[in-house]
Amino acid sequence: EGDDLFPEGPNGTEFSDYDYIDTWKAMEELHRKGLAKSIGISNFNKRQVERLLENCTIVPVTNQVECHPYLNQKKLIEFCTSRGIIITAYSPLGSKNSPWAKPGDVWLLDDPRLKPIAEKLRKTPAQIVLRYQIQRGLITIPKSINKNRMAENMQIFDFELSSDDMAHINSFNCNKRLCPFVEFKDHKYYPFNDEY
Numbered sequence: 001e002g003d004d005l006f007p008e009g010p011n012g013t014e015f016s017d018y019d020y021i022d023t024w025k026a027m028e029e030l031h032r033k034g035l036a037k038s039i040g041i042s043n044f045n046k047r048q049v050e051r052l053l054e055n056c057t058i059v060p061v062t063n064q065v066e067c068h069p070y071l072n073q074k075k076l077i078e079f080c081t082s083r084g085i086i087i088t089a090y091s092p093l094g095s096k097n098s099p100w101a102k103p104g105d106v107w108l109l110d111d112p113r114l115k116p117i118a119e120k121l122r123k124t125p126a127q128i129v130l131r132y133q134i135q136r137g138l139i140t141i142p143k144s145i146n147k148n149r150m151a152e153n154m155q156i157f158d159f160e161l162s163s164d165d166m167a168h169i170n171s172f173n174c175n176k177r178l179c180p181f182v183e184f185k186d187h188k189y190y191p192f193n194d195e196y
Contacts, residue, residue: 020048020189021055028058040064040088043181045191046079053083064088066095066179067138068108069129069172075196077136088139093126095178113172117165124152131156132169
């Protein structure tokens with residue numbers, strides 16, 4: 001179904017049957033030709049990263065994954081870091097407007113457990129969460145179209161969270177994925193069926 005450029009499955013969802021290894025080999029060729037400075041992956045789980053590493057000549061620079069205190073990705077971060085792959089955290093502020101949000105979900109930045117740290121350091125909850133990711137050694141890419149929030153998001157390098165603050169924020173983890181891409185859950189390479 002669908003046309004050649006946008007093949008569709010039975011439910012109308014676009015899909016690709018290409019093996020990601022083949023795609024990676026094409027990306028490696030672009031890198032070798034100087035057409036890409038760095039190449040990376042997104043939403044790969046441990047098993048997929050292992051398979052890629054067994055079949056590649058260039059190690060991905062980064063694995064871009066959803067990462068915030070409710071889904072802190074500790075095991076995946078440790079695994080990727082041990083293989084020389086940096087984690088880039090998308091939706092680091094919890095993706096308030098996620099199409100998969102459920103009624104009654106608490107938005108991360110409204111979580112009352114953040115308030116005491118923010119007040120103590122005279123920072124916003126967003127700044128606390130972004131600093132948390134930076135101190136974990138992650139590349140963090142918050143999305144905003146609001147000029148004031150963009151400026152606020154940059155004001156995270158003039159303070160540090162204590163080890164107690166970091167441990168407290170780590171305790172928020174409940175493996176809550178806000179961007180599960182459930183419309184692709186039946187795809188053979190759907191990454192979120194594995195633990196990490």
